[in-house]
Amino acid sequence: MKLKNLPVASWLIMLMISAMTVMWSCGRTPHEVDTLTVSIPPQKYLLDAIVGDKMKVNCLLSNGADPETYDPSMSHLINVEHSVAYFQIGNIGFEDAVIKRIKTSRPDLKIIDTSKGVEPIKGTHHGHENDPHIWTSATNARIIAGNMYDAVAKIDPRNAAYYKSNLDRLIAHIDSVDAVIRADIASAPSKSFVIWHPSLSYFARDYGLNQIALGAEHKEASVADLREQIDKAKESDAGIMFLQHQTDNRQTNIISNELGLPTAVINPLGYNWDEQMIAIGQNLSAPSSVVP
Numbered sequence: 001m002k003l004k005n006l007p008v009a010s011w012l013i014m015l016m017i018s019a020m021t022v023m024w025s026c027g028r029t030p031h032e033v034d035t036l037t038v039s040i041p042p043q044k045y046l047l048d049a050i051v052g053d054k055m056k057v058n059c060l061l062s063n064g065a066d067p068e069t070y071d072p073s074m075s076h077l078i079n080v081e082h083s084v085a086y087f088q089i090g091n092i093g094f095e096d097a098v099i100k101r102i103k104t105s106r107p108d109l110k111i112i113d114t115s116k117g118v119e120p121i122k123g124t125h126h127g128h129e130n131d132p133h134i135w136t137s138a139t140n141a142r143i144i145a146g147n148m149y150d151a152v153a154k155i156d157p158r159n160a161a162y163y164k165s166n167l168d169r170l171i172a173h174i175d176s177v178d179a180v181i182r183a184d185i186a187s188a189p190s191k192s193f194v195i196w197h198p199s200l201s202y203f204a205r206d207y208g209l210n211q212i213a214l215g216a217e218h219k220e221a222s223v224a225d226l227r228e229q230i231d232k233a234k235e236s237d238a239g240i241m242f243l244q245h246q247t248d249n250r251q252t253n254i255i256s257n258e259l260g261l262p263t264a265v266i267n268p269l270g271y272n273w274d275e276q277m278i279a280i281g282q283n284l285s286a287p288s289s290v291v292p
Contacts, residue, residue: 034156037083039095040067041271042135043114046145047087049170051152060098065271067132069080070094072101084108084155087148088121090115107191112151114144121205124198124213136268137202137276138178145170177274181207181281188284190239194261196252197244199268203280212236214255226255233259240287242266242280262287 001027036051037058038044045196060081061070072080080086080098088095091111102109118140120130134140149167153160185191185207193200196223198213214229233241233255241261243252256263264283270276 011183018285034084035079035082036085036087036152037080038087038090039092039098041269043087043144045273046170047148047152049147049173050148050163050166052162052166054156054162056154060094061269067092068093070249072098077101081109083109084176085110085112085151087112087114087151089132089144090118090134091120091130099106110151110155112147114147116147117143121201124201131198131201133199133268134202135273136200136277137206138174139206140173140202141174141273145174173274177277178206180278184278184281184285185209188239189240189287190237190284192236192238193246193284194233194238194241194259196238196242196257199244200280203277207281209284210236210238212238214252221223230255230258233261240264240283242273242283244268 011222033053033055035056035058036047037060039059040061042060043058047057060072060076060080061067073237080102086098086102086109088099088111099111102111115134118134120134122130124131135144145167149163152163156163192210192212193204193207194212194214196214197213199212200209203209203213212233214233236262238259241252241256241259241263243256243263243265244266245267264279264287266280266283267276268280
């Protein structure tokens with residue numbers, strides 16, 4: 001039978017089969033975009049701002065999860081393997097397991113170290129040579145964003161100009177966040193703060209602050225250690241105590257009550273990096289007396 005004599009329904013079926021064959025041969029739908037994977041929400045915030053709608057950004061760690069105890073699930077690892085690149089923050093424990101898996105199952109997958117060029121702080125964390133919380137710094141955020149742009153411009157050079165324009169806007173926004181924090185810090189009644197887990201080392205370095213970290217790696221302190229930490233905090237003339245979403249607050253509440261310090265809950269791992277950083281500066285400038 002000649003094609004011109006086929007019924008309309010048959011023509012439609014043939015057209016649908018042809019279209020599906022083209023889609024399968026390409027391995028993706030016409031509207032599908034490349035996927036990138038990052039480790040933590042603040043990275044996703046920065047990378048989302050750069051790639052816009054040109055790429056999709058997956059994040060391994062969900063908002064509120066604890067990177068110290070996070071163990072990548074099989075589905076998370078599979079999502080990484082389906083990405084065109086994995087952006088590590090640089091020095092978080094679970095990244096080692098992810099990279100080891102990638103090198104075995106997807107040796108061709110691009111691995112981007114977004115900490116390249118960051119001046120590390122050492123000696124704040126047991127088990128880490130460098131302090132891993134590099135994103136808690138406007139200075140470092142600019143470096144991380146630059147590393148991200150360099151990577152995506154190589155992955156997708158056709159849209160490099162688009163990514164550069166987005167990077168420029170992002171850097172300008174980081175500059176404005178930095179300016180707001182500096183203004184708040186200038187009026188802060190104290191340049192010292194107490195925190196359980198030393199997650200604001202880079203923030204403190206940026207703004208000339210004294211971070212007094214009472215605990216380490218989510219371990220409960222002994223009574224003797226707790227007393228020593230309380231005495232140290234009293235001598236510091238700190239103005240506020242920061243509590244974190246990922247930290248067990250039983251001991252921190254005991255300490256804050258004895259110190260008589262106002263407290264504030266912070267979430268340095270939250271997606272909205274700008275809001276989180278500004279909130280820290282605001283709390284230092286005008287400490288609240290509300291205990292969560």
